[in-house]
Amino acid sequence: MKNAFTKDNTSEAATAGKTLQAAFINFDTKTLSAQQQKIFTDIADDAKEHAEHIGANGGNIAHQREHFDMLSKDMADLIQTFGNGGQTLYKDFCPMYNKGKGAYWISETKEIKNPYLGKAMPTCGTVKEEIKQ
C-alpha cells in the first residue's frame, strides 16, 4: 500500500486497502493471550476502518492518504506491541504533510520514499526510528 502511494497510484492503493481489510478480518487471534487479544482488537478495529476507506476511495488519493496517516499510527502501535515479525523496519517522518503537521509511515527500506507527497517530493522525510528484530 505504501509503495502504491509513493507512486501516486490510487487504484493500487485501493486494492491494497481491501486486501489489508480482509487480513484484519481473517486474522486469527487465538494464538494471542487474552490481554493481547484485547489490545489487538482495539487497534485492529480502527485500522480495519482506515483500510476500508482506502479501499473504497480509489480515485481520491488525497482522502486515501488522510486514512493512510491514521492507519500508519495503528501499524506503529501494532508493531510496538506485537513486534515486527522478524523484519527490520523503519519509522519514517514526513514533516510537510497535512500543512506542516507531518506524518509517519512504516517502511521496510532505509531509503526514503515518501508515500504522502509521492512523485512531487519522493525523498522528503527522515528515518526517526529503526525497528530491529
Ligand SMILES: [Cu+2]
Ligand atoms: Cu474516508
